[in-house]
Amino acid sequence: MLWRKLVALLSVFVYQSDLTHAALVERRIDDTQGDSATGLRPVYLPAEGVWNGLDCSQCQLKPDIARVFGGTYSEATYRPARGIVSVDIQFEGVAIDVYFILAPFSARLTTLTECLFILDGGEPATFRYQPGAEDTEFIYEHSVFSRTDLPDANHTLRITVPEVPHELFLNFDYAIYMYAGLF
Numbered sequence: 001m002l003w004r005k006l007v008a009l010l011s012v013f014v015y016q017s018d019l020t021h022a023a024l025v026e027r028r029i030d031d032t033q034g035d036s037a038t039g040l041r042p043v044y045l046p047a048e049g050v051w052n053g054l055d056c057s058q059c060q061l062k063p064d065i066a067r068v069f070g071g072t073y074s075e076a077t078y079r080p081a082r083g084i085v086s087v088d089i090q091f092e093g094v095a096i097d098v099y100f101i102l103a104p105f106s107a108r109l110t111t112l113t114e115c116l117f118i119l120d121g122g123e124p125a126t127f128r129y130q131p132g133a134e135d136t137e138f139i140y141e142h143s144v145f146s147r148t149d150l151p152d153a154n155h156t157l158r159i160t161v162p163e164v165p166h167e168l169f170l171n172f173d174y175a176i177y178m179y180a181g182l183f
Helices: 002-013
Strands: 022-030 043-045 074-078 086-093 095-102 113-119 125-129 139-147 153-160 168-182
Touching: 022 086, 086 095, 086 168, 095 113, 095 153, 113 139, 113 168, 125 139, 153 168
Parallel strands: none
Antiparallel strands: 022 168, 043 086, 074 168, 086 153, 095 139, 095 168, 113 125, 113 153
């Protein structure tokens, strides 16, 4: 988990002066409820008609709600004729870890997950998961992107699909970021 990766960095960010202390604080960004501290919510594009959640009656891939963070998730199927699918997450911190729900194999449904992570407009990082016939269960809380070397500043992370000629499936559950808090 992200906090384990940052234990070594904690000593760098913890300092003491006469009146001020700082430490890394873990915060979560839920797909629906947003940032646990600021309330800022992810921005899904397109805004309508592509992204679905628990209330999707036509969705055939249904994760176990008891196993998803906060009891919610946001999923979309990219179809080339419809255009790009993306979600933007804003946070202030020094590290971030993004978690997806990965779909099991299906011979009739799109279950290939492939996406790009573009942090602050930089070079994209790619994630790809193609379930095989032996993959019969959803995979929950799967870390699909992690960065621990960020400057303590405001950041925007765009999760988007590559422009490919085939369908892709995305299921965003939550993100964890580390904030250098003062107290």
